[in-house]
Amino acid sequence: MSVSTIDIAVKKTTESRIAQMDPANIQFGKVYSDHMLVAYYEDGEWKQPEIVPFANLSLSPATTFIHYGQAIFEGIKAYKDANGNPLVFRPRDNWKRMNRSAERMALPAVPEELFVEGIRKLVDIDRAWVPTSEDTSLYIRPFLFAIDEFIGVRPAEKFMFMIITSPAGPYYSKPVSIYVQDEYVRAFPGGIGFTKAAGNYGMSMYPTMKIKEMGYDQILWTDGFEHKYVQEIGTMNVFFVLGDKVVTPDLKEGTILAGVTRDSVITLLREKGTTVEERPIAIDELAEAYRNGQLKEAFGTGTAASIAPIRALTYHEETMELPAMETWDVANWLKKELADIRYGRKADTHGWVLHV
Numbered sequence: 025m026s027v028s029t030i031d032i033a034v035k036k037t038t039e040s041r042i043a044q045m046d047p048a049n050i051q052f053g054k055v056y057s058d059h060m061l062v063a064y065y066e067d068g069e070w071k072q073p074e075i076v077p078f079a080n081l082s083l084s085p086a087t088t089f090i091h092y093g094q095a096i097f098e099g100i101k102a103y104k105d106a107n108g109n110p111l112v113f114r115p116r117d118n119w120k121r122m123n124r125s126a127e128r129m130a131l132p133a134v135p136e137e138l139f140v141e142g143i144r145k146l147v148d149i150d151r152a153w154v155p156t157s158e159d160t161s162l163y164i165r166p167f168l169f170a171i172d173e174f175i176g177v178r179p180a181e182k183f184m185f186m187i188i189t190s191p192a193g194p195y196y197s198k199p200v201s202i203y204v205q206d207e208y209v210r211a212f213p214g215g216i217g218f219t220k221a222a223g224n225y226g227m228s229m230y231p232t233m234k235i236k237e238m239g240y241d242q243i244l245w246t247d248g249f250e251h252k253y254v255q256e257i258g259t260m261n262v263f264f265v266l267g268d269k270v271v272t273p274d275l276k277e278g279t280i281l282a283g284v285t286r287d288s289v290i291t292l293l294r295e296k297g298t299t300v301e302e303r304p305i306a307i308d309e310l311a312e313a314y315r316n317g318q319l320k321e322a323f324g325t326g327t328a329a330s331i332a333p334i335r336a337l338t339y340h341e342e343t344m345e346l347p348a349m350e351t352w353d354v355a356n357w358l359k360k361e362l363a364d365i366r367y368g369r370k371a372d373t374h375g376w377v378l379h380v
């Protein structure tokens with residue numbers, strides 16, 4: 025299969041639900057576009073994919089992913105340029121990451137053409153659902169899960185790959201306050217921290233619920249051995265501006281998701297001449313930088329939130345209040361630079377944008 029030759033059958037809806045989208049009030053993940061892509065994997069191969077009207081699934085209660093969590097997903101966004109043409113940001117990078125997750129979770133690799141051309145065609149068909157105003161986009165959710173009707177524990181043999189899309193506004197409406205987690209753990213070396221496995225998100229619900237009750241927005245996860253080194257923040261990668269350097273945890277131990285936004289941020293900053301260090305970051309180093317006035321900015325990065333500024337970090341009894349976001353150089357520059365590329369206002373010198 026090549027991108028141009030993959031055969032995706034299309035059955036269009038006769039009743040668009042586009043009226044459900046209120047362009048003036050787009051919330052994340054509330055409304056789904058008219059169509060979805062569905063592909064089955066059986067007998068060791070992918071069957072012909074289809075784009076069909078968005079609809080409920082009918083699955084046996086014995087379907088294996090419901091019980092054992094052999095399920096992964098991705099998140100990508102499409103934007104509209106000034107001429108109303110949709111642009112998808114770095115879908116091939118998400119495809120590569122999906123297959124890294126798939127391998128670890130004993131799921132079959134998804135062919136590039138199925139993933140990338142599937143997204144392109146789905147966005148093309150539902151292009152009216154890509155909103156136009158600043159800070160809005162069409163969130164694209166590919167996902168892959170095991171569908172054997174079998175509750176014995178073994179790697180499954182039948183799978184479904186799907187893509188759904190949903191118009192999205194800003195993920196966070198204001199800078200977030202963060203609680204440094206030193207009880208619960210997100211990931212250990214050798215585990216699945218580097219994957220977008222459903223279980224990584226499922227396990228975060230209880231600790232996140234707890235810190236929300238305490239008045240915080242998100243968790244800064246730390247390593248499970250000493251609770252000393254920072255990993256990720258909520259569902260995002262994390263960056264700190266220390267003096268004139270930018271630091272972010274490295275990916276070596278496999279406990280951190282290799283974010284596509286993370287990579288874009290590192291690339292853009294390095295091109296600009298900013299020093300970016302990918303390395304272990306101890307929470308004590310951040311606390312000391314804060315006391316010395318060197319902790320200038322802190323922000324999360326991810327597809328859903330893009331750049332999410334942090335207003336405060338609480339570690340034990342100490343709350344580190346960051347300066348007002350309006351004064352930040354790095355995050356504000358990145359936000360604009362990324363938006364300019366994504367909305368097609370700036371030349372795509374990295375080959376990041378897929379034109380629909």
Ligand code: COI
Nearest residue numbers: 099100259326327328329
């Ligand atoms: C993303 O940024 O795409 C995420 O993974 C967040 C998502 C779970 C809503």
